[in-house]
Structure formats: C-alpha cells, structure tokens
Amino acid sequence: MKSSLIRRASAAALVLTTTMAPAVAAQPGDTAAPSPIGAQARLLGEKIVPHKLSFRNTTVGGLxxxxxxxxTGEYVMISDDRSVLQPARFYTARIKVDGGGVHSVDFTGTHPFRQPDGAVYPPASAGDGKAVDPEELRVDPRSCRYWWAQEGDRPKSSSDPVIQPSIQFANRDGAYRGQLRLPPNYQITMHERGPRRNKSIEAITFGAGSRVLTSAVEGPLLQDGPEPDLKHGALIRVTQQTRNGAVLGQFAYPLEKIFAESDPSSPWPPDTGVPSILAFPEDPSRYLVLERTWVAGSGFKIRIYDATTRGATEVRNMDSLVGQRVVPMRKKLVADFDDLGLSTVDNTEGMTWGPTLRGGERTLLLVSDDNFADDEVTQIVALGIR
Known part of the structure; x- marks a missing residue:
C-alpha cells in the first residue's frame, strides 16, 4: 500500500472470530460452518527499526x-523502493527473537536485484517498461536462492508502457536466474481483464515440502467484481503451482469489507488487500493470510486469518467470478493487531515463520512497510502461534 497517513491502535484482549464462506454468487459468505482450521496467537514482542536507517549506502525502508x-538462520527482507532512492534491493538481517520478545535487529547485507543483462532496475519514472515494483521474497528451501514477486504496473495512460507482474528467481547476490510462468489471468491487459493497478502479486509462499509455490493477487481482478466497500467484501484469487509453473489449482479467497467510513475531507479512498500469505509446513491446503486495510481518519487495520483451500471451488477456468456459484476458501481470525497491545499498528505487509519455541509453539515474524514516510515506521512484530 502506498498511503502515508497517521495511524494508531488501542490495546485489548485477543479475540478469535470466524468468517466462513458458503456457495454464493461471487460474494464472501457470512455464515459459520465447522472447520479444521483455528490457530491461536499471542504477542511476544516488537522492535522499531530507526527511521530511514542508512546501511551500506542505502536507505532501509519500504520493507x-x-x-x-x-x-543461515538470518532473515531476508525485500524493499519496495522502485529504484527511486536506490536500485530495487533486498536486505539480510540477524533478528534475535524468542519467547521473551524481539531483542535485536541487526542488518548484515544488501544487494540490488539484477535484470537478465546484469543491470540494476531503472526508476519507475524512466518510462521504458523495465521498472519493477518489488513486494515479496521467499527463500527457496531447496537451494536457498531467492524467489521474489513484483506486481508490475497497469498504466494510468494508454501512452505509458504496461509492466507485467512476475515471480523471478535470483542468486543470493541478486543476479537474475529466470522467472515462473504465471497463470493467464494474472496478466495485465487493456481490455478490463487482469489485476487492478497496484493490486497484483504481493504474496507468495512455498508449501508441500517446497514442491508447491502459492501466490495471491492483492485485490480482486477487474473481471471479478468491485473492490470491498462498507457493505461488501470481495473475492481475490489464490493460485497453487508447481516449481515449473504448472497450475495445480486456483481458488477464491474472501476479503473482508471496509471496517470504517473514510474521512470525507481526504482525497484518498480506502485501500485493502492481501500483501502476504504463508503456508503451514505440514498441510499443503492451509495458509496464514494477512489482510491489510487503510482508511483515512481511522488508520490501519491488520488481521491474520487461518485459511484453507479444502472444499473450495476450483476457479482457474472461470473467466469471471461475477454471478458464479463459488465456495471460497474458509477462514478463521487468528489475530487483529488492534487487540495485541502494540505500540502502534502500521502498514504491515510481510510475514514468515521464525524459530520454534520450547513446547512446540511457532514464532511468526511480521514486518511493516514505512513507505519511507515520516509518519510511518519499520516495525518487527513477533507472535507465538499455536
């Protein structure tokens, strides 16, 4: 999300609620049903990284x-700087986290992503169609190379170039190694089909013992209906593929409706979507899904859901979800950041599994994108997941 307005959150007890989705005509459901999902979360701690930290001649931010x-046991974080401040890049860091919280965040390295010819990516303002919008990075469990997603650009004007979204492979120094073949409906077209502007691929994850790469578009495809509003949610597409690009399945995930009315004096509309998805290692059909919403005057709403594709309708051959009878993925709320007692609720966009704690509880680490804005922060949050 590219907004940069003030947000703050209140503290209360963690509440678990359920949102289930029956067969409907392209609308998220609102009735409950039995489900095998239901992770629980507790706050372990948080750490705020110094704003616009200078590290090896780069500006840390936009994570x-x-x-x-x-x-290595370290963490890799991708910056969504579109080569405006410095070339599109990623960072490595040592993060000390345990049941007592997040104790330290120490950056250890940074590299720019490279194009096939070895050059760094140009600024988005170059207008040559070669710019990228980095959003997500996963470490390949087999090779420890990097798979990273960038959401491209649907231009505002027909005279500007289309930049297609992509999932690319890179060496650990950022050198280009190739890219994954994406499903046809992930492609930006000028015929009211494909991802909306700034609503393409922001979420990828390895699952099924690293055999499956799952991706999600941030918002509903143009042909799948309008974005969420105060009365209705929306359906986005989640796709499972082999490492060679073959589509194994595509499913509809139900986004929540907008949680509050927007400040009428603001020129910015609400912004909501899925910036990250994370597979459960032992269940190839089960994911943690991060929903991030910003509303002028109300700030950010960050929620994590436990979701499953089990029982959901296969939609890869549906050109449009509008008017179709679709059973979306079932989901259950794991955590609402407003209820965790954090110092602030910010623009959280990334999450990963951390070390397992004594007793079998998993750690979940999340990072916020400060948009390089003075009123936002780079926040590392650690949760215990059971």
Whole structure:
C-alpha cells in the first residue's frame, strides 16, 4: 500500500472470530460452518527499526516482505523502493527473537536485484517498461536462492508502457536466474481483464515440502467484481503451482469489507488487500493470510486469518467470478493487531515463520512497510502461534 497517513491502535484482549464462506454468487459468505482450521496467537514482542536507517549506502525502508533463510538462520527482507532512492534491493538481517520478545535487529547485507543483462532496475519514472515494483521474497528451501514477486504496473495512460507482474528467481547476490510462468489471468491487459493497478502479486509462499509455490493477487481482478466497500467484501484469487509453473489449482479467497467510513475531507479512498500469505509446513491446503486495510481518519487495520483451500471451488477456468456459484476458501481470525497491545499498528505487509519455541509453539515474524514516510515506521512484530 502506498498511503502515508497517521495511524494508531488501542490495546485489548485477543479475540478469535470466524468468517466462513458458503456457495454464493461471487460474494464472501457470512455464515459459520465447522472447520479444521483455528490457530491461536499471542504477542511476544516488537522492535522499531530507526527511521530511514542508512546501511551500506542505502536507505532501509519500504520493507514489504520477510522470510527466514534456512541456510543461515538470518532473515531476508525485500524493499519496495522502485529504484527511486536506490536500485530495487533486498536486505539480510540477524533478528534475535524468542519467547521473551524481539531483542535485536541487526542488518548484515544488501544487494540490488539484477535484470537478465546484469543491470540494476531503472526508476519507475524512466518510462521504458523495465521498472519493477518489488513486494515479496521467499527463500527457496531447496537451494536457498531467492524467489521474489513484483506486481508490475497497469498504466494510468494508454501512452505509458504496461509492466507485467512476475515471480523471478535470483542468486543470493541478486543476479537474475529466470522467472515462473504465471497463470493467464494474472496478466495485465487493456481490455478490463487482469489485476487492478497496484493490486497484483504481493504474496507468495512455498508449501508441500517446497514442491508447491502459492501466490495471491492483492485485490480482486477487474473481471471479478468491485473492490470491498462498507457493505461488501470481495473475492481475490489464490493460485497453487508447481516449481515449473504448472497450475495445480486456483481458488477464491474472501476479503473482508471496509471496517470504517473514510474521512470525507481526504482525497484518498480506502485501500485493502492481501500483501502476504504463508503456508503451514505440514498441510499443503492451509495458509496464514494477512489482510491489510487503510482508511483515512481511522488508520490501519491488520488481521491474520487461518485459511484453507479444502472444499473450495476450483476457479482457474472461470473467466469471471461475477454471478458464479463459488465456495471460497474458509477462514478463521487468528489475530487483529488492534487487540495485541502494540505500540502502534502500521502498514504491515510481510510475514514468515521464525524459530520454534520450547513446547512446540511457532514464532511468526511480521514486518511493516514505512513507505519511507515520516509518519510511518519499520516495525518487527513477533507472535507465538499455536
């Protein structure tokens, strides 16, 4: 999300609620049903990274994705700087986290992403169609190389170039290694089909023992109906693929409706979507899904859901979800950041599994994208998941 207005949150007890989705005509459901999902969360701690921290001649910020590197135990974070401040890049860091909280965040390295010819990516303002919008990064569990997603650009004007979204492979120094073939409906077209502007791929995750790469578009495709409003949610598409790009399945995930009315004096409309998805290692059909919403005058609403594709309708061959009888993915609320007692609720966009605690509880680490704005922060949050 590219907004930069003030937000704050209140503290209360963690509440678990359920949102289930029956077969409907392209609308998220509102009735409950039995489900095998239902993770629970508790706050372990948080750490605020100094704003616009200077590190190896770069500005740390815009951190929109995070993953744990199984080869080093460090964490890799992608910046969504579109080569405006410095070339599109990622960072490595040591994050000390345990049941007592987040104790330290120490950056250890940074590299720019490279194009196939070895050049860094140009600024989005270059207008040559080669710019990228980095949003998510995952460490390949097999090779410890990087898979990273960028959501491209649907231009505002027909005279500007279309930049297609992509999921690319990179060496650990950022060198280009190739890209994944995406499903056809992830492509931006000028015929009211495909992802909305700034609502393409922001979420990828490895699952099923690293055999499956799951991705989600941030918002509903143009042909799948309007974005959420105060009365209705919306359906986005979640796609499971092999490492070679073959589509195994595509499902509809139900986004929540907008949680509050927007300040009428603001020129900015509400912004909501899914910036991150994370597979459960032991269940290839089950995911944590991060929903992030911003409303002028109310700030950010950050929620994590436990969701499953089990029982959901296969939609890859549906050109449009409008008017179709679709059973979306079932989901259950795991955490609402307003209820965790955090110092602030900000623009959280990335999440990854951390170390397992004594007793079997998993840690979940999340990072916020400060948009390089003075009224936002880079926040590392650690939750215990059971």
């Amino acid at each position: 929109s994705g995070i993953d744990r590197d199984p080869c």
